[in-house]
Amino acid sequence: MFKEKTKRQFVPWLYLLLPIGLLALFTYLPVINMFWYSTTEWDGFDPHKKFVGFHNYVKIVKNPEIFHSLFNSLYYFGGAVIQISLALFLATVLSYRFRGSNIFKGFLVFPYLLNSVAVSLAFLYLYKGGGGLDLLVKHLGLGRFLTLWLGNPHIVNFSLAGVSVWRYMGLNLVLFLGAIQSINPELFEAAQLDRANRWHQFRYIILPGIKRITALSVILAVSGSIGVFEIPYIMLNGSNGTTTFVIQTLKTAFVLNQVGLASALAVTLLGIVLVVTFVQRKIFKDEGVDLV
């Protein structure tokens, strides 16, 4: 009996060996190394890493470009707020099943599945001078608003945030729809018997039923907008004032070969994400949201 028990203690580690090994090697070791590198001045090749203490962090705080790239996250966060509201509205409309609602859902979700390079190229072409968007704007009689969507430094980040809304709205829509559909249908039947109108159904049945998923969407939106990378990088290589924190970190590491400084940036980002997650968990705690 005792032998069987020790065996039950030992066996799970056989199955965990590979998963934990990979987790340690590709998640925890890089994080630890990142902290280490961040205290050095290192180009990534030199066998010798020069210890510089907190010098890299001082550099970050003194560099206004860093704050500029953090500020750029706000465009995407603004976009995410629009995207979540739109998704909530459309999910509510779609939840009243009617003919064709599945087709509409398909149209709205499809962009989320697309390859990021394909999306970027599609929008590069759409935003071109004299391209599809310009023509559409003219057709709508709004010609005086024409501008260089990617060339005008005051507009370019809005254009990119627009791509992000187009691309990610579908995910929010699926999440909201799933949550609405899992609300007990008896509630809606009871509401109908009580002659509650659609607004009341939304306000008193749907809205409380999707609290949890709304909280999740907001959390994803915040960490998503801090971590924006693909669209500005592929479309513009971060030029014209579209650099984000992640682009800056990766360029510092792999273009400028300043691995020490880049690691300090990465550690800073990790810190921001952890703080944001922690704060949000505190806020949403009473809502019974159980996340990560």
Next chain:
Amino acid sequence: MKKFDLFKIVAYLILTICALATVFPLIPLLFASLKGKEEFQNTGSLNPPKNWFNFHNFAVAWSQGDLVHGFFNTGIILSVSLVGTIAIGTMAAYAIDRFNFRGKQLVLWGFLAATLVPGVTTQVATFQIINKLNLYNTRWAAIILYMGTDIISIYIFLQFMASIPKALDESARIDGAGHFTIYFRIILPLLRPAIATVVIIKGIAMYNEFYIPFLYMPDPALGTVSTALYRFIGPFSASWQVICAATLIVILPTLTAFLLLQKFIYRGLSAGAVK
């Protein structure tokens, strides 16, 4: 009754506008890809092509760009990583869900906390590890990173496994089955729906992944779908009609998968986001 109809009309109107807005960015792409060089230069991007069956640009994109390599490499990386990710995810979930052992909470916490680490930025340090393992500029770099950093799948398997009654294992054990037989012959087959979910959402994510192959596999012969398409930007910037065709070639498999697997994809998206 009348009020209901009004609601329906407004709903259709709004949904139609939104659906059109969703499709609109792809329309100039489609039109351009079907136009000849001269036609492309002399017509607006919202003018439909003269000949809807002019696939010349697609042929050019396929043969002159490196899309063939891209699909080949993505295919290999995708298949190997998916098999690996399923093996690793189901093993981890089996150990955590079916055994009581010292340190279990710590292991669970270790996987949980890892989801907080933003993947892109740790590449600064991961790069050194891949380099030391001599995997730089090989397909294994992408494969091992897709396999080794996929924690969401473990959660999907854990969640699903909790709903498989433990009595099944017990009775098999009484019949003399070992732990591996139970894992391989009982748990794994019952996990089939969860495996389907993982294959679909991870398959799509791997097909779309850009930065990992871009960073670790700069060799053009190792291009994936994403990086091969990305490399159209420079050399073909004078002929956007070819870029548009290449983009559509990349979109086509996604569209096919979406049309065939719509229901599974919706389920997978929910499961993947709500860890």
